[in-house]
Amino acid sequence: MPRHARLDAPGTLHHVMGRGIEGVKIFRTRLDRQDFIDRLAELCQGGYFSVYAWALMSNHFHLLIKTLHYPLSSGMRKLLTGYVINFNRRHKRFGHLFQNRYKSIVCEEDPYLLELTRYIHLNPLRKRVVSGMEELKKYPWTGHSALMGEIIRDWQDRDTILSYFSSKKKRAIISYEKFVSEGVSFGKKPELVGGGLIRSLGGWSAVLALRKKDMREAYDERILGSGDFVLDVFSSVDQKTQDTLRLPIQKKTLLELAGEISEKEGLTEKELRSGSRLKRISKGRRMFCQAAVREMRYPGAEVARFLGVTTSAVCRLANYNEE
DSSP states (O other), rough: OOOOOOOOOOTTTEEEEEEEEGGOOOOOOHHHHHHHHHHHHHHHHSSSSSEEEEEESSSEEEEEEEEEEEEEHHHHHOOOHHHHHHHHHHHTTTTTBBBBSEEEEEEEEEHHHHHHHHHHTTHHHHHHSSSSSSHHHHTBBBBBHHHTTTSOOOTTTHHHHTTOOOOOHHHHHHHHHHHHHHHHGGOOOOOSOSSSSHHHHHHHHHHHHHHHHHOOOOOTTTSSSSSHHHHHHHHHHHHHHTTTOOOOSSSHHHHHHHHHHHHHHOOOHHTTTTTOOHHHHHOOOOHHHIIIIISOOOOOHOOOOOOOHHHHHHHHHTOOOOO
């Protein structure tokens, strides 16, 4: 199966995961872990990433990062290549350390930033590396200890996460800890580990509910987020990357489609693109969006630009179902 291109742009939130080849340990000693963290800190200070959450397990790692001035691939190459060279030298080994390339999921920030922070920081507890929340608070190999103020890590972005809970630092830490504790009973939360329709919608029940209404959501395995967010991501990447997405080649231009819809509904193209709420014009615009997005698979953002409306409006019209 061919590899899909990375999705990336400045200011993009990524959940990055890397695993040892054939399950081998990628962190054997404290020195290994500290080397990885020191390299991550240098990248943060060099303007590559903002790091919100992280966890180093024996055979894999999790990072929740936002790209800054450089592409994700550039920063990750510096991080992993340097780490592997030193790891092999320390342990007198040769060859690959990581299984294939790292996995990166573009994430919609508002609904997932805090959920992913909690999910990542609970890894040692789920894997029984630590026995409880009190031990997790002091555990040095996740970002949780820094957010709790137990370990100072100047390179980690604490303020963004804590600001969601309170403007007062002590109160924010207490509320954050309570939020993380409440997540212990939620289990593995598989919908957070990758993109795709099932994960983005929160499970099969939500997918089936959409299907019963004959509605569709845009999705891609590299993205964790709503249909609107997926379409926004699609519209922001270059053409080479768009060619790898779940969007077949369109058979006609939007202008040609607008002409067909307008003629069928007795409208002018100007009326179709006017934003008028007259019933006959709204119906034509709805038909246009449904044909463009659902049948011809144009990105919602491109259709929105053509009509002069928002992407969310296009998605709403495209998924409209008269009962």
